[in-house]
Each structure stands twice: as C-alpha cells, then as structure tokens.
Amino acid sequence: MSSAEISTHHDAAHGEHHGPAKGIRRWLFATNHKDIGTMYLVFSLLMFFTGGFMALIIRTELFSPGLQFVHPEFFNQMTTMHALIMVFGAVMPAFVGLANWMIPMMIGAPDMALPRMNNWSFWILPVAFGILLSTLWMPGGAPASGWTMYPPLVLQTGDAFPFLIFSVHLMGFSSIMGAINIIVTIINMRAPNMTLLAMPMFVWTWLITAYLLIAVMPVLAGAVTMLLTDQFFGTSFFLAAGGGDPVMFQHIFWFFGHPEVYIMILPAFGVVSEIIPTFSRKPLFGHDSMVYAASSIAFLSFIVWAHHMFTVGMPLTGQLFFMFATLLIAVPTGVKVFNWVATMWQGAMTFETPMLFSLGFVFLFTIGGFSGLMLAVVPADIQYHDSYFVVAHFHYVLVPGSIFGIMAATYYWLPKWAGHMYNEKLGRIHFWMSAIFVNVTFFPMHFLGLAGMPRRIPDYSTQFADFNSIASVGAIGFGLSQLLFVYIVFRCVRGDGATATAEVWDNPRGLEWTVPSPAPYHTFEEPPEVTDGKAFS
Amino acid sequence: MTISQSNRQKARSLTWQLVAMAIGAFAFGFLVLPPMYDVFCDVTGLGGRTNEVATVVEEPTTTGRVVRLEFATTVNQYAPWEFGSDVDSMTVDIGGVYETTFTARNLSDKSLVAQAVPSVSPPQAARHFKKLECFCFTSQEFVANEEKQMPVRFIIDSDLPAHIDTVTLSYTFFDATKMARANVAATN
Amino acid sequence: MIQKLCLSALAILFASSAGAEWELNMPRGVTELSAETYNLHMQVFYWCCAIAVVVFGAMIYSLVKHRKAAGAKPANFSHSMTAEMIWTIIPIIILMIMAVPSAETLIKLEDGRKPDLTVVVTGYQWKWHYEYLGEDVAYYSSLARTSVDARRKNSGIDPNTVENYLLDVDNPLVVPVGAKVRVLITSNDVIHAWWVPDLAIKKDAVPGFMNETWFRAELTGVYRGQCAELCGKDHGYMPVVVEVVEPTAFQNWLDSSRPEN
Ligand SMILES: [Cu+2]
Numbered sequence: 006m007s008s009a010e011i012s013t014h015h016d017a018a019h020g021e022h023h024g025p026a027k028g029i030r031r032w033l034f035a036t037n038h039k040d041i042g043t044m045y046l047v048f049s050l051l052m053f054f055t056g057g058f059m060a061l062i063i064r065t066e067l068f069s070p071g072l073q074f075v076h077p078e079f080f081n082q083m084t085t086m087h088a089l090i091m092v093f094g095a096v097m098p099a100f101v102g103l104a105n106w107m108i109p110m111m112i113g114a115p116d117m118a119l120p121r122m123n124n125w126s127f128w129i130l131p132v133a134f135g136i137l138l139s140t141l142w143m144p145g146g147a148p149a150s151g152w153t154m155y156p157p158l159v160l161q162t163g164d165a166f167p168f169l170i171f172s173v174h175l176m177g178f179s180s181i182m183g184a185i186n187i188i189v190t191i192i193n194m195r196a197p198n199m200t201l202l203a204m205p206m207f208v209w210t211w212l213i214t215a216y217l218l219i220a221v222m223p224v225l226a227g228a229v230t231m232l233l234t235d236q237f238f239g240t241s242f243f244l245a246a247g248g249g250d251p252v253m254f255q256h257i258f259w260f261f262g263h264p265e266v267y268i269m270i271l272p273a274f275g276v277v278s279e280i281i282p283t284f285s286r287k288p289l290f291g292h293d294s295m296v297y298a299a300s301s302i303a304f305l306s307f308i309v310w311a312h313h314m315f316t317v318g319m320p321l322t323g324q325l326f327f328m329f330a331t332l333l334i335a336v337p338t339g340v341k342v343f344n345w346v347a348t349m350w351q352g353a354m355t356f357e358t359p360m361l362f363s364l365g366f367v368f369l370f371t372i373g374g375f376s377g378l379m380l381a382v383v384p385a386d387i388q389y390h391d392s393y394f395v396v397a398h399f400h401y402v403l404v405p406g407s408i409f410g411i412m413a414a415t416y417y418w419l420p421k422w423a424g425h426m427y428n429e430k431l432g433r434i435h436f437w438m439s440a441i442f443v444n445v446t447f448f449p450m451h452f453l454g455l456a457g458m459p460r461r462i463p464d465y466s467t468q469f470a471d472f473n474s475i476a477s478v479g480a481i482g483f484g485l486s487q488l489l490f491v492y493i494v495f496r497c498v499r500g501d502g503a504t505a506t507a508e509v510w511d512n513p514r515g516l517e518w519t520v521p522s523p524a525p526y527h528t529f530e531e532p533p534e535v536t537d538g539k540a541f542s
Numbered sequence: 543m544t545i546s547q548s549n550r551q552k553a554r555s556l557t558w559q560l561v562a563m564a565i566g567a568f569a570f571g572f573l574v575l576p577p578m579y580d581v582f583c584d585v586t587g588l589g590g591r592t593n594e595v596a597t598v599v600e601e602p603t604t605t606g607r608v609v610r611l612e613f614a615t616t617v618n619q620y621a622p623w624e625f626g627s628d629v630d631s632m633t634v635d636i637g638g639v640y641e642t643t644f645t646a647r648n649l650s651d652k653s654l655v656a657q658a659v660p661s662v663s664p665p666q667a668a669r670h671f672k673k674l675e676c677f678c679f680t681s682q683e684f685v686a687n688e689e690k691q692m693p694v695r696f697i698i699d700s701d702l703p704a705h706i707d708t709v710t711l712s713y714t715f716f717d718a719t720k721m722a723r724a725n726v727a728a729t730n
Numbered sequence: 731m732i733q734k735l736c737l738s739a740l741a742i743l744f745a746s747s748a749g750a751e752w753e754l755n756m757p758r759g760v761t762e763l764s765a766e767t768y769n770l771h772m773q774v775f776y777w778c779c780a781i782a783v784v785v786f787g788a789m790i791y792s793l794v795k796h797r798k799a800a801g802a803k804p805a806n807f808s809h810s811m812t813a814e815m816i817w818t819i820i821p822i823i824i825l826m827i828m829a830v831p832s833a834e835t836l837i838k839l840e841d842g843r844k845p846d847l848t849v850v851v852t853g854y855q856w857k858w859h860y861e862y863l864g865e866d867v868a869y870y871s872s873l874a875r876t877s878v879d880a881r882r883k884n885s886g887i888d889p890n891t892v893e894n895y896l897l898d899v900d901n902p903l904v905v906p907v908g909a910k911v912r913v914l915i916t917s918n919d920v921i922h923a924w925w926v927p928d929l930a931i932k933k934d935a936v937p938g939f940m941n942e943t944w945f946r947a948e949l950t951g952v953y954r955g956q957c958a959e960l961c962g963k964d965h966g967y968m969p970v971v972v973e974v975v976e977p978t979a980f981q982n983w984l985d986s987s988r989p990e991n
Contacts, residue, residue: 070889070896072881077963118553151960157937158920158962185560193553219564227571239721242576245659245938246618246716251921252936253579257571285796286804294814316923316958317934318941320665321840325833332825336818343817346789351805353798364793371785375778382828384763384835385771387932388756391923391958455756457927459958462966464881466897467890612863614850616916618937630864661940663914664842707843710914712850712940 024526033128036120037526038105041127043422045102046415048130050491052094053408055138057484059087064446064480067473072464080463081149082141088152092269093176094134096403099411100272101126101183104211107418108187110517110524111205113196113533118189126182133175140165151461153258154229156243156251160236170233177222184218187211196516196532202293203535205515209296210275213303217264217271220307225261228254252317259310267306270370270402271299273410274341277363280417281345283513284360285352291344298337298344305334315386324383331381335374342371355511358432362413365405365440373401376451391461394454400447404483405440412439412490419497420505424523427497435493438486445479605700607636614712615644621717622650623684628691634698634709639674641695646715648684657681657718658692663710670702671709681718757927760949760974764930766835774828781824842944845912847905853915853922853935853957856964860903863914867987873967874898881967897954902971906980907950915941920962926955926970934959947974 025031025040035041062083066074075083105123109116117123140147145163148154154169162169191212195204204212231242232254241247243254274295282289289295311319311327319327345367354360376398380386389395412435420426449472454460458469465473496502505522516535520528611634613627625646634640648654658678662668673679677692684690698709758768796802848863854870861868873881877896880887889895905911915924917935925932929945947953955970975983 071885071887072883074883076883077966081960081963081965119557149963155921155960158960161920161962181564185557185564188560189553189556192556193549219560220567223564223566223568224571224575227568227575230572231576241721245714245936246657246718247721248659250579250583250939252939253576256579257575260571260575286798287806288808290808290810291814292808314934316932318665318936318939321837324836324840328832328836329829332829335825336821339821340814340818342785343813346785346792347810347813349789349792349796351802351807352792352796353802353804354793354796355798364789367789368786371782375782378778378828379771379774382770382774382832384767384832384839384930385756385774387839388767388771388927388930390932391925452754455754457757457925457955459925459956459966461960462956464889464896464966467892467895470890612848614861614863614914614916614940616850616852616918619919659938661916661938663940663942705841705843708845708848708912710848710940710942712914712916714916714938716938 034124035127036116036124038109038117038120038123039422039524039526041117041123042102042104042106044127045098045105045130048127049095049099049102049411052090052098052134054487056087056090056095057487059083059090061480061484063087064477066463067465068477069474070465070467070470075463077463078146078149081151081461082147084461085148085151086137086141089137089148090134091403092152092265093173093180094130096269096407096411097180098130100211100214100269100407101180101187103207103272103276103411103414103418104183104187106422107414107517108190108208108211109194110421110520110528111208111515112191112194112199113516113529113535114190114194115527115530117186118194119186122182123186126179126186129175129179129182133172133179136168136175137172140168143168153255153262154232155258156232156235156254159232166236167233170229173229174226177226180218180222184215184222187215188219191215196529196535198535202296205275206278206289206292206295207272207275210271210278210299213299214268214271217268217303217306221261221264221268224257225265228257228261231257252314255314255317256311259313260307262313263310264303264306266399266402267302269407270410271303273366273370273407274299276410276414276417277345277366279515280359280363280413281348281367283417283510284357284363285349285354286511287348287352288514289344290347290350291340294340295344298340301337302334305330305337309334312381312386315383316390328381328383332378335378335381338374342367342374356433357416357429357510358427358436359413359417361433361436361440362409362416365436366409366413369401369405369409369440369443373398373406376401389454391459392454393450393458393460396460397447397450397454400450404447405443409439412436415494417510418517419494420502420509421517421520421522421524423498423500424505425497425500426502426505426509427493428502431489431493435486435489438489439483442479442483442486446476446483447479449473449475449479605636607700608633609636609698609702609706610634610708611698612708612710613642613644614710616712616714618714618716621656621715622654623647623656623715623717624649625713625715627713636698636702637700639695639697641675641693643691643693644677644713645689645691646682646684647689648687651686653683653685653688654717655681655683655719655721657716657721658713659716661712661714663712664706666703667698667706667709670699671711672697672699678713681721759928759930760947760951760953761929761945762948763835763839763945764928766838767930770832770835773831777824777828839943842912842942844910845944846909848912848914849903849905850914850916851903851924851935853917853919853924853961853968855919855962856957856968858899858903858924858957858968858970859918860901862984865984866989867984869901869987871899871901871903871971873969874900877967894954896967897956897969897971899969899971902952902973904973904975904980904983905947906977907947907974909977909980910944910946912942912944915943921959922957922961922968923959924955924970925958926953926972928953928955929972932958947972950974950976 143164148169150159234240241249243249243251309331312331453472508518612631628643660678662671674695676694850861852859857872880892915933915935917937922935931943933941933943953972957968
C-alpha cells in the first residue's frame, strides 16, 4: 500500500491522525467508529434504565390486585413507552454500537465506510428520544396505544400524536443510515483475501440484519405516515368510514414488525457464535450452515407477519399458510441451537462471564423458541393471543435473548475496549442474579396467560395475584442486578482490573484480538494479512 | 489498497443503491401495499368487504339453492342516528335479484351526513354478494330529524361456496359530516 | 367429628387443587373445540419438553464432561454433514406431525354452518353490547357495580373481598346449553377483542367490519373472560361473562327480556 493512498483516505474520513479531539467536540463531531460505538452503547444503557424504570412502575402497580399507584391512562402510557424505548432505544442502538466498535476491527478496516453519516445516525437518536420522552408532559399524556400503534386507538392520542410519529420517523432514519453504513463497510472494506464466507458470524448476522433494516424500517415509516395523514390531512387509509380498513395497518405494521423481531435477535446470534467457540476452545460448528440458517430466517421473516393477527378475522387459507410458514422458522432456528451445542461438544470449556451469558442465552432463548412454536399453532394461538403467555414469550426472546447477547458481547469485548479486565467474580454474580431474576419475572407469566390474564391491563382479578407478585419481585431483582453491571463496567473502564493482553482470552479467533488492548484510536490503517483460519471464529 | 480510489467509487455507488432501496421500501409501504391490500381483500373477501358491484343485470337464474341472509346494523361512535333493517332476515334464492330496505333517522336538530359501510360475513361470501343498488354507494345527507328508508338491491351469485348456509350483511353507520364538509370545501 | 374434619380437609384440598389447575394451565373448557385446542396445546407442549430433554440434556452433559477444569482436551471438528442433515430433517418431521391436527381443528373452527342462535357482539369503550338477532333483545353489559366501586385507585376496598373482582358484569350474555351459537363481532369505536377462555374463542371487534365465530357449550355454568385487545384507558375493565343455561330457562329468560310493548 502506498502512503499516498493512506492519506487520501484520512483526509476524506476525518483528518485526525494523532488521536481524539479534546472535550465535547470529540463526541459532538465524532467520526471515529470507536467513539461513535461508545456513544451508542452509553445511550443504549441510558435508555435501558429509562425503559427499565417504566417496567418497574408497571410491575409495582401489578404487584397486587387493586389500583394503588397509577391511573389506568398512565399505566397504558408506561407499557407503550417501555416498549418503544426498549426496542428502538435500548436493544437496537446497543447492537449498532457493537457493530460500530467491532465490525471494522473484525474485518480489518480502518473505520466505518461513511464516518460522517455515522455521526448523524447517532445524533438523531437522542433527539428522537428527547421528543418521545417529552410527550410525557404534554396535554393528553404520552402515547398510550401500545407500541404497535393500532388505529383507531392511536388516533385518540392527545397532543403527543404528531410527536410520536415524528420521533418514529427519526428513529427510522437513524437505523437506515446505520444499516447503510454497515453494509457498505462490510462489502467494501474487508481486508484483502477475506471472502464473504470467511467473515466472522457477528459480521455475517449484522450484514443480514442491516439488509432487513433497509427493507422494513421504511415500511414502518410509511405506515406511521399514513396514520399522520389520516389524522390531519383527511385521508382514510385506516378509517372504515372513508373506505379504509384499520386492519390494513396491522398487516403493514407486522410486515415491518416481524423482521424487526429478527433485527433484534440476529446480531445476538452472531455474538454467541463468537463467544461459544472461544470458551469451548473449538471452532464454531457448521459456520456455513449458520450463515444459511440466518439467511433463511431473514427470508422467512417476510412471510409470517400475519401470525401476529390470527384473531383479526382472516380467510382459512391465510391462517393455514401463516401457520405453516411460522412453524417452518423453527427449522433454521433449531439448526442454530444444535450447532451451538455441537460447538461445545468435546470442547474444553471454561465459564467466564461472557460464556455464562451465552449459555444463558442458548438455554433461555430456546425456551422462548418453544413458546414461539406453541404460538404458531393457530387454534392454541387463539387462546394465547394478547395474553400474558405472549408477554412471557417475547420477553424470553428479548431479555435473555437479545439483552443477554448484548451483555455477553460487552463482557467479551470490554477488555479490548478498556484495556483492563473487568472483575470476573462480580461479573459472574451479575450473570447469576440476572439469570435467576429473569426467570422469576417471566416464567410465571406463562401461567398467567394460560389462566386467562390479558396483557396491557393495569389491574386484574384476584386469582392472578400470586404469580403477579412473584413476577414483580423478580422484576425489581432484575432491575437492581443491572446496577451491578454499571458498577462493573465503570470500574473496568476506570482501570481497576488487571491489564488486558492483546488476546484477552485463551487463543480466541478473529482479527480484533491481533490489535493491542485497549484498541488504539486508529486500527488497521494498513490492512492486515488474512490467513483464512484466523479470520473467522 | 483497501481504500483505493476505485474502492471509494464502489462504496459511493453502493451507498446510493442502498438509499434507493430504502426509498423503494418506503414507496412500497406507502404507495404499493395499500392498493395491493385492496385488491387482495376484494379477491379473498378479507375483512368481509363487499366492493362487488354488479353493473349488468342478467336474467335472474335462480339455482334452487337457498341461503339464510341476516341483517345487522351498528352506529359508530354513538352518532345521533337510529338505524336498523326493516326485516331481520330473509331466505334468498341463489342467483335471484332481491331488494330490502333499511331505515335511519337523524336524532339531532342539525343536518348530518352519514356514510354506511357494508361488511359481509363469512368473508368467503363477500365477493359473491353483489349489490345492484345500495345506499352505501354514496354518503347520505339527513336534514334535522329526517327519517329515510333506504333500499339495497342485490344478487348472491351462484359461485357462493357450497359450505356456506348463512350470510350476514351488516352496515355500520359513520358520521361523515366533517369529511363531507371538508370535501365540499376542497372542491369549491 | 374426625370423619367430618377429614372430609372437609379433603374438600379443601380438592378445591384448591382444582383451583391450582386453573391457575397453571389452559382451561380444558366446555366445548368440543376448546377441548381439542387444549389437547393441541398439550401435544405441542410435550413435543417441546421432549426436544428440551434432548437438547438441554446434550448441552448439560457437555457442560459437565467437556470442561477444561475436568481435564477435557478440545477436539477440532467443525462440520458433520450427517449431524446437520439429522437436525434439519427430524424437526421438519416433528413439525409436520404438529401441523396436521392443528389444521384439522382450525378447519372445524371455521365451520360456522347451521347456527341455532346468532348474537351480535359490539365492543364499546368500555363495555359490550349484545343483540340477539331477530329476537328483539339487546342490552349493554358493563363491569359489575361491586368491581366498579373497588377498582378506583385507593378505593379502600380490598379486591379480595369482591366476588369475581373485575370478572363480573351487570348483564351477562345468556345462551342455551348444547346450542350452536354464532357470534358476530364488531365495534363501535376502536378495536376490541372478545375472549372467553372456556369457550376457546377470541375474536377482534373491528369498527366497520363484521367478524364471525361460533361456539357450542356443552355444560351449563358461568364462563368469564375479558377484552383482549388494548382499547384505551379502561381496557382492563370490560369483562365478558357468558351464562350457559338449560334451553327452557333460556327461553324464559329471552321472553322476559323482550321489551314490553
Ligand atoms: Cu376493549
């Protein structure tokens, strides 16, 4: 590589040769993938606690029958905001943050392909969530129609309505820009000789996720735009009186919403596919079939949307089609789980915190998968639909699924970011507390749903009291456990732990372990030599 | 080597391709899906929509097969109307032309515009329920306290699936006064 | 005396275990299709358990045996065509076994032919309206007074002292036992969903559209459910109560419910 080419790149990308800018400018005008990754992760953590606080308001009210703390209107605002914040503010930005930090380092690129767009896509987020949170103080309160925003109910939202739509638009813009950046980086900036199939699984799952994002976030934007025009500009896309159909919104929403579910889980699949081989001291079993499985999950996610709406009134053939398609998703998902188990098989396992979270992921995500399978069976789904069984199901996929994936990734790469080890003992305590409380919180919800408790209700019949109390205790325990996480990360970043080596773990695979810890501000300014085996995990 | 000039060119064109893809996806959601959904509904009867309008009245060819037709009415959002069908149900020869009436009364002292929205259940019957004339085709103006008897003329065609023996025709009365005024304002 | 004590202890035990069953699992219900639905639910659940035993069993075995601390040396395999074929094909077979009875039940569920009685259910924010088609009987069904008083924030009334707290209404839907009841469902305002677990039916009430479902209750009794689709602030306060009675009792009730004119 000639030096002329290097400087071309630098002038175009950021012009910072010697390290970060000073003070606030470093963050406000950040173009360095590591800085932006850090901002995404910190923002996501903030949102995780905001959304978590709302969850605790919900669980506190539901601790015992009778209304004690909040009014039903406010309760509905909490369920709606909790979901919007967790989905768009906590889980998705966390994965984008991980992508920003790790993808360039894993493919041997000096930075993301579009650094300036990277800056915008991050800074849109605080604006979007600032707007969304401000609706809590507006006349009529925050949106209270559920994160699914079904009309006509959502049209009864007070002054918050246009702000809700606008903030969803902004979140969409941010995700789409982030996704474009990730795709261009992966396609264009891989180290020479790194073929697509040689890429690490985390990069692969993110590539698929990014395509999903570009395909469906605009569809959500379209759906909420139609809500806006229905409300203010006299159209009737979703109003029966003008020849529209409220159910059409549900079809469009879930055309976005089901791929969205996989957007939130595929990167976590990638994370555990990195971690399990490292701590099993064995290569990932079936790397290529993992890629095919993730791709087929992504493809199938486009043809199963109506399984969210089996009670809406659908022709029999439609119900049958969506049932079969949904059952089919169990096959590639099963392949992934079996491959992880086969990776552990005959390994030499150790159980550091990232591995514990990954194992927790495999166990508990699989339980979420089982309830997903049950939900696919239409006659049974008619009973489960909109009950706490569904709440249990998607929290099993999202909390010990996506969020454990994020936790595992954080522990796995934190020494690389910070240059110090985190406190392993505290990490393990954090895992066990999280794993226990997540089950205490969400397992009883299966029973509540089967016994007939609908979701999104502020008060319930006395027969549901016991399990609700247990779930509330679990939720508070889970919330408190996460404070420990903040403490562990804080101490590690401050430099309290042992100094981390470049490899951090016992002979891990992947280019990120070939750079020193902490990773220098600029890495891979010269592309690394990739020999096939070292690149993927 | 990685960030050579040609690579930057490639990155730029890929970026624009992806932007185009996102715009395409938005257009798909906003412009393509709604009309596609309408076509889909008309074909499958999803949602019990009866957009079927029979324009040509052929010689009524009754088949001898009969179904029970029931009528149901709803007024949306407590709008000030009394609205009901004049008969509860009728027995219909498939292929025959029938007429029935509904009556609505404006309970308010203002003139109002109503839009009736039809729905047929089961949905598989929707596309076989063909209306020759219906008060739901256009919005209906009611002066203060006006009562109107409104006719529907229809055929249930012979392609009605064999497993259907009861069909329900339901109308929901929506207050379309605001919508109608807005349209008038727009055309003026 | 002792005998009496034993009997009452047994009665309490029986009652509480029956209660526990209701709390832990889907009710078997009182219609042919609710029982079929329950069986499907259990069947899929058992399949899940079986798969869990295999997958988690292998995983736990591996976690115990293939630990570095236990002296395990890592193998180096990363592919096995045979294994991957097996765990692609076997799940497909299991899924087909699941899909067939599900489809059968679903087809029955959609067969609303020859109803004995048609009821139009209309969802309102936040109550239900029932209309017996062609019978000139129609009325609203709202949350019972006792629950209305107790549900208010800090009402000072302990919900445990209210019978069927939040699951009781002023005017239940009354239907005859053994009759095929066709339920037409629509809404006055936003989307609601009419759900009675014991009848295994749940259907959305969509404004402007008429949905249809049916049930045939095989046992008399009172069956309770709730609105299942978020419909605004009092979504949690619009229960569904269906009273299934003997046909003669139903006829008497119907006659006495007609407006006197
Ligand atoms: Cu409701």
